[in-house]
Amino acid sequence: MSYIELNHISKTIKSKPILSDIHLNLEKGHIYGIIGSNGSGKSMLFRAICGFMKLDQGEVKINGQQVKFGEELPVSTGLILETPGFILHQTALENLRYLAEMDNAYNEELIFQELKYFGLYEHRNDKVKNYSLGMKQKLAIIQAIMEEQELLLLDEPTNALDKESIERFQSKMLQLKEKGKTILIATHDDRTLQGITNELIELNQGRIVTK
Secondary structure, three states: OOOEEEEEEEEEEOOEEEEEEEEEEEOOOOEEEEEOOOOOOHHHHHHHHHOOOOOOEEEEEEOOEEOOOOOOOOOOEEEEOOOOOOOOOOEHHHHHHHHHHHOOOOOHHHHHHHHHHOOOHHHOOOEHHHOOHHHHHHHHHHHHHOOOOOEEEEEOOOOOOOHHHHHHHHHHHHHHHHOOOEEEEEEOOHHHHOOOOOEEEEEEOOEEEEO
């Protein structure tokens, strides 16, 4: 049984098809790259997997359980979707603590470990409003992995990152894969996925064009 099943899902908004008969079976413990230009349907595909929108057709299953609109996902999930919504007047650490405590999953040792890995530990008590775009992006990556989530859905996670930070991100993804995590990374630039994915899936106008 596949870990994630997308069974012929479709969605139209304002008479415009945004997902058209998407059928995929994704395995646990793999890294999948979802590539396509802006507007190709990458973000909408992630929203469908998370149950953030009602589908016109088809169904999504994770670990054998159907994903239902507006309900909690069957597995712990780390998510980067669009612009990370941090509380700007709070510090980075306060933001991470707040998010983790919502799930009763605050692990300070692990959070400090990831802050050090991504070069933010010395800035953990700085307010997020004073962070650069790259620092905010690193913080978004940390919040997606700080609870040791089983499934990661990361939309353009390397935006605003420099070459060294991208390489550290890639290494972290491979480490998480070794721990059995399932990772989907959406990007318009497949160079950020080189050497880390089990499979590349290309979307264009809401359709799979290569796999």
